[in-house]
Amino acid sequence: MVHASQRDSLWFLIPAAVLWAGLAVFSNGLISHLESRDLFLFTADFLVQKLSLPGGLLAYIASFLTQFLHLPCLGALLLALTYTAASCYNSKIYGIPATHRALQLIPMALLTAALVHLGYMAFKLKYTGIAFVPALGVIGATLATDFTRRLNGNARRHLWLTLWTLAAYPLLGFFALVGTLSSGVYLTVNGNRRTRTGTISLMVTAVAAAPLVWYLILGTFRPLNGWLAMFPEFPKGSGITYYIPYVLLALWYVIAPVIAHLLKKGNNKERTPITLAAIALFLFFFWCKDQCLNAELRMERAFEQARWNKITRIYHNTSRWRWIEPTRLMVMYKDLALIRQGLEGEQAFTLRDGSRQQKSAVRIPLTIQAGRQFYLHYGLPNYCYRWCFETHAETGWSYSSLKYAARASLLSGNLDTARKFLSILSNTLFYRKWADTQLSLTENPELIAQSNEYKDILPLLCQDNWLDNDLSMLEEFLSDYFINRTPEDASPEYWRVALFLAAKKGNPDLFIEFYQQYLSTNHPEHIPTHYQEAIILFAGMSHNTNINRFPFDDDVRASYAAYRKYLERNRDMREPDDEFRKYFGRTYYYYWQTLQYKE
């Protein structure tokens, strides 16, 4: 026998568990990314900074909670619990009847939709704690109604509404106003007719005046933005769909008292299954289904953990489906992961290439997405540092920017600067240990060369100085840098990377030149398969070269012979087709042929 209260608990427990599982499985990359782009410091200055803008307390608490997204499973659980708490509190205060239980889940669904729909906007948010802000905000708004409910007498209630709006606005921003509207509507619906006009007038005046009053006091924001303080802001041109869940959420809290009132008065026919289906459909529509973005976010996380084989695995698992073309960022992650594993010459071209556009109305430059990561790992700490600061100016300081700024400073010998960033990270919960380890490197810089984190980067470290500008074109800049700016005393590792990037360029003369340098500096016991394929291909194109003098593997000779035969048989092939791909899709020939077609 299940009691009503137990049924109530179960009712929220099951969706909470489903939400937890959904977020942990399908959105762990996003969760991890949101954490890396946020920052919470246990310092008074950080609190003061947050409180200087309306909604500051909300941002502060949200950033505090966001740090726990560092562990995606725990983060997903925390998100599920917060969203459930918002829903639970909402249904309790507004009194949504049990016959319409599914309506009780609406806040939870809207909060989830707002989060999982973010997509590429997660890279452009000028906003901290976005995963928690709306949930905490609506909990605050419900608190206002809860308190209003408990008061007796209209005078007291009106006084409370006025005080709430003025006092809560600087702390909760937009959500304080939602609380005012919600409480006002509650009083209007449940109050007597005589006081309705007074309540409505007060509610409207308070909502209209509070941001202006605080604008005059704080003066730190644009007055027109005052009413929407802490309401997420997306870049111009990003479309309205990102706003829909937030607008509906606010609307729900304003009209919830009316709905509850109507439901109590109307018939009590059970409509839960239909509403549940509608909610599920709504969530399905809003859940970001961009496999490439999800892969990018998961690769980003694996990248931070230096789990190179996981990156190649994610790439392989995503790109094996014909209908999923990888993005350039995915390709760049995969390439660097293979370089770190020393497998670029063996595997880079067995995996499918791609250049799918971002599914985003607003293009996010790769430099903003991952400039600092790639510049650091390709040995350009100055450029890594630059993008840390650009990102900081654009979206605020984050754990990730601070980490990379510290790393870049360490690698370029700016130890004082590195100490500054590291001492800030020492004030964080999850990066303290890392920061302390790095701080010890600032005391003993000679240990940097032995550190696992830097030993692969140091041989690539840029030594020759010149002035340049990447113009936000990450991949082209890195490729040009390695190919055109080769230092005279370049390390074997540098030549290895340069040869790989030359192979990607597909220029035969360039490749052969770099191949010679690679051989003379790396002295490989076995030439990686893709480079054999490239040499046999380019040598074959030059009729003066006798390919028999190169020590090619039998497999490579055989595949090249098959490739030549295929081309002779299909002289009129205008672009690499499915059949060509089937036979040669895992070879350099296919990559090169595709490149020729593109050019």
Added chain:
Amino acid sequence: MRKAALLISLVLVVCCGRIPQNATFSDALPDMAPDYSETVIPANIAPLCFNITGADKYVTIFSNGTYQYIAKGSCVNIPMRKWRKLLEGASVSVCVFTENGGKWTRHKEFKMTVSDQIDRYVSYRLIPPSYQYFGQMSLRQRDLSSFNERLIYSNAMGQDKDKEQCINCHHFRNYKTDNMQFHVRIFNGGTILVRDGEPQKINLKTDSTLSAGVYPAWHPTHNLIAYSVNNTTQRFHTADRDRVEVLDIESDLILYDIDNNEVSIIENDSDQFECFPAWAPDGRTLYYVSTGLAVPDSVDRAEYLYANYDRFHYNLYSKSFDPDTKKWGEPQMVLDAYSINRSITLPRVSPDGRYLVFTMARHGVFHIWHTDADLYMIDLRAGTVRPLREINSNEVESYHSWSSNGKWMVFSSRRGDSNHTRLYLTHLDDDGHFSKPFPIPQEDPEREAEMMMSYNIPEFTVEPVSIPAHKFGRLIRKSHARGVTFRPKSKD
């Protein structure tokens, strides 16, 4: 006498049991930040709070010979009233006791000499030290006699979503705020000119000038402002400690006549890059910097200039001026930096007209990004130049500004963490020597170390900016900016 008083104080304190007896003496100063030891401090400065580290317990005794204050704990924060009493003496002696493992040490005593008053307000811009994006930046004013910091204007009040706004180059006429200016760039851009307390937005760009006004110099006696006009770009070093190079592709000097709302050319030689105008206090000489680099017609100007970025050596020039007739004399070289492979920027003349302090580095015009940038001073009366070794550091020293009495200078430096610019105060004695610089005091001594913003363009004023931020905001949000007319050079 002072030592005797301090000794008596110590005896009394020890007898009263506020500090332990039997402390051993140490010749070393305590580990403290910021370091205020042996500084010269203004008689009206806010309490100089500092942190002491390296021990378990701390007792700090301040004394001016007649009055003493005892602070306990590692964060030494003196209440305002007690600090004011301490400043009534000619100097403040500080004695720090630290306890480690139950044993007390009395550190070497240090002194802060109380000297001339300083202008009460210093205005600056707070910016993230970024390159391309602005984010949030604000103009602020700090009351140096307290810890109050007031917002003059924040770009958050004017920008909207992707429509970003840069604000820069705030400038005051004769240390007063009823005549001041700052620029707003990009979104709803223009120059905010406050004239006799009334702000207006003007557009200083004309078809005959390179850009709107950039670096300003308000004439001390007439309603005129000299500006540089610059076409500025930047590129990034791949492996240099200086990460960015900011260059002017072109630059000239213009004069804005406020009464007639017209702009005229001061200098616009196409092979010369003129910048950073600064008036002498009598308003009859304009100092500025300029370099010459002839760009061949056949090449891309920007590419050529960046390929030769290390050949930009700005010299210091002056030009006589008659403010009544508005007639200019010929440029006169004041200091040839080119011949010593150096580059001068930011000349600023002391209010008595005797000294000119400038910033000098190996090359270039934007020294805040040049680690080797240091401050130098010309004694205009004696005709001598010297590096200001007593205040320079191994890191960047750049923007500097004299107080109205010429006794103090505020300058920006990155000596703290080589990345974030902080403001330092220093006192000029009668022999033309500056005292040991110290950072502007903060209530929380760790604030400067933790803060991720840079201070920029510190300028003294004797009074606060009275126009509220929202009034600037309202003006700036209007897209309209009043245009100016261009007055061509007269043939004579």
